[in-house]
Amino acid sequence: MKLNFIISGCIFMAALSSNYTAFSQTKKVTKTVVKTTTVHKMTVNPQEIAQGKALIASLDCMGCHNVQNKMVGPAYMDVAKKYPMTTANINTLSQKIIAGGSGNWGPVAMSPHPALTSPDAKKMVKYILSLNVKKG
């Protein structure tokens, strides 16, 4: 009878401690997720940035844009300061380059570029947004 009590006591303790382990693991996972959301870290392939830069040089973009100074369109450096490098921003801006339009910087519209493919437009956006990413 006494032995029985000790054994069931041990099982109870084991159940308790395994529950506790599960609880502390959940806590750790939650912390990691919060940190990742705040930091907004995004890895971009440097090759895509170089291809984006070359594409911009080969098209009409520099007729209206300059890296440092506002011309017909905003300076690329100002675009990079306004939009951090996130997937959502890369999607929105690449669609805007293809469709054209106005409203985010003023009443003047950017001409549409319907011949551009979405992957190429995204590479150009990655180059532009990389201008505000600190090196090193």
Ligand code: HEC
């Ligand atoms: C006819 C002039 C013109 C040309 C050519 C042009 N842009 Fe623009 N661009 C503008 C104007 C004007 C704006 C501001 C639009 C606004 O206020 O929403 C702009 C805005 C942008 C923005 C920011 C969009 C936003 O919603 O904040 C990006 C990125 C951009 N241009 C990239 C490009 C690229 C890449 C090319 C070449 C494929 C290009 N532009 C060609 C005039 C031009």
